[in-house]
Amino acid sequence: MITFDEALALIDSRVAPLGCERVSMEEAAGRTLAVDAVAALPSPRHTISAMDGYAVRLDEVEPGVPLRVTGEVRPGQSAIALASGAAVRIFTGGVLPEGANCVIMQEYATRDGDSVQFAPGFGPARHVRQKGSDFDRGDVVLSRGTKLDARSLVAAAATDAKHLAVYRQPSVSVLATGDELVASGSAHESAYAIPDAIGPALGAMIQHGGGKVVSRGFARDDLPALERLAGQLAQDVDLVVVTGGASVGERDFAKPMFAAHGLELQFDRVAMKPGKPVWFGRVKDCWVIGLPGNPTSAMVTARLLLDPILGRLQGATRGHLWRSMPLASALPATGDRETFARARWDATGLTVLGNQDSGVQGGLAKADWLIRCPSGQSELAGGTMVSALQF
Numbered sequence: 469m470i471t472f473d474e475a476l477a478l479i480d481s482r483v484a485p486l487g488c489e490r491v492s493m494e495e496a497a498g499r500t501l502a503v504d505a506v507a508a509l510p511s512p513r514h515t516i517s518a519m520d521g522y523a524v525r526l527d528e529v530e531p532g533v534p535l536r537v538t539g540e541v542r543p544g545q546s547a548i549a550l551a552s553g554a555a556v557r558i559f560t561g562g563v564l565p566e567g568a569n570c571v572i573m574q575e576y577a578t579r580d581g582d583s584v585q586f587a588p589g590f591g592p593a594r595h596v597r598q599k600g601s602d603f604d605r606g607d608v609v610l611s612r613g614t615k616l617d618a619r620s621l622v623a624a625a626a627t628d629a630k631h632l633a634v635y636r637q638p639s640v641s642v643l644a645t646g647d648e649l650v651a652s653g654s655a656h657e658s659a660y661a662i663p664d665a666i667g668p669a670l671g672a673m674i675q676h677g678g679g680k681v682v683s684r685g686f687a688r689d690d691l692p693a694l695e696r697l698a699g700q701l702a703q704d705v706d707l708v709v710v711t712g713g714a715s716v717g718e719r720d721f722a723k724p725m726f727a728a729h730g731l732e733l734q735f736d737r738v739a740m741k742p743g744k745p746v747w748f749g750r751v752k753d754c755w756v757i758g759l760p761g762n763p764t765s766a767m768v769t770a771r772l773l774l775d776p777i778l779g780r781l782q783g784a785t786r787g788h789l790w791r792s793m794p795l796a797s798a799l800p801a802t803g804d805r806e807t808f809a810r811a812r813w814d815a816t817g818l819t820v821l822g823n824q825d826s827g828v829q830g831g832l833a834k835a836d837w838l839i840r841c842p843s844g845q846s847e848l849a850g851g852t853m854v855s856a857l858q859f
């Protein structure tokens with residue numbers, strides 16, 4: 469059995485990015501840049517005003533002494549010049565007139581026809597944004613491997629790019645296995661059925677991770693039927709996520725169903741709690757990850773191992789962002805497996821959830837952080853700093 473770090477290292481070394489494609493700015497959200505985004509324009513494009521007010525030469529301004537207003541400049545209008553002893557009416561984003569070195573906010577101005585005078589106290593800020601002070605033409609504004617979230621899209625669009633080169637989006641199929649599973653909404657119709665609680669959640673997680681869920685369903689523990697399905701899925705998509713049937717029972721068919729198609733296992737079982745039965749393999753050009761059926765185990769292994777697989781397929785260069793955070797409550801001692809405790813964050817720190825069973829479904833909604841606990845760690849008191857990952 470390998471460690472969690474070894475499993476991550478295997479994913480890093482074996483999963484290569486898919487090809488790339490060009491997409492419009494509208495299609496780019498959630499995708500990962502395959503080529504650096506280089507600015508075609510500086511930002512700001514010109515030296516501009518940061519306020520609505522009057523552009524002046526600072527050494528010509530005396531509080532209470534009027535200046536002549538000789539022009540007006542709004543954003544998008546061409547530059548004008550500032551004559552000596554004059555002021556120019558200017559709006560936020562307007563190009564600073566040549567000769568001006570300061571904008572006085574209109575709250576300090578008293579306008580009377582063509583003249584303006586200023587009340588004391590308008591300085592010392594000059595309210596001017598210099599051309600290129602944010603980035604210059606030719607600067608790399610976003611580097612390859614950046615995931616295009618809303619903030620990065622501001623930077624991407626500000627480069628004046630029409631299209632962006634991004635990695636291809638992985639196509640993913642999600643298959644929940646188990647005779648007991650039915651779609652949520654119909655379990656009450658039979659005495660021993662339970663709702664598939666993992667499939668919809670994985671669909672959401674995969675979408676959030678940049679994948680395209682092309683099929684999602686569940687199947688009974690019938691090996692010949694599962695083998696046929698496995699062959700089809702492995703042909704159709706870049707990644708299959710199969711849940712349940714990962715353990716050692718003779719009706720645990722998640723691996724056997726792919727074995728018939730030449731499954732090459734990359735790892736099988738990881739020394740982690742929850743999630744020990746997780747496995748990862750490849751069938752020809754398709755990656756397959758098998759998550760344990762216990763809902764908490766499935767979601768923890770998805771966050772810790774499926775997310776990095778999706779990231780690697782899309783050329784992500786950044787791994788998990790572990791943060792050092794304080795405990796608000798005691799953290800129980802860890803056994804012989806590295807443990808990822810489910811916890812809730814509030815202003816006082818991380819509170820470890822009372823029910824750490826891997827079958828928990830209801831409590832998952834409260835667990836917004838995972839605390840990384842090395843194997844053999846003794847109990848930690850509240851206030852201790854721990855390493856945690858947003859869940």
Ligand SMILES: Nc1nc2c(c(=O)[nH]1)N[C@H]1C(S)=C(S)[C@@H](COP(=O)(O)OP(=O)(O)OC[C@H]3O[C@@H](n4cnc5c(N)ncnc54)[C@H](O)[C@@H]3O)O[C@H]1N2
Binds near residue numbers: 644759827
């Ligand atoms: N003898 C051993 N038994 C088990 C071991 C072991 O090492 N030796 N490992 C345990 C661990 S750890 C886990 S985790 C589970 C994983 O089992 P499977 O992946 O085979 O999962 P199933 O048996 O199919 O299901 C486990 C549990 O979860 C429920 N389930 C499954 N899928 C869903 C779903 N989509 N939505 C909601 N609930 C689901 C299922 O009904 C079972 O209750 O094995 C231990 N056993």
Ligand code: MOO
Binds near residue numbers: 740743
């Ligand atoms: O290790 Mo299993 O994933 O606890 O329930």
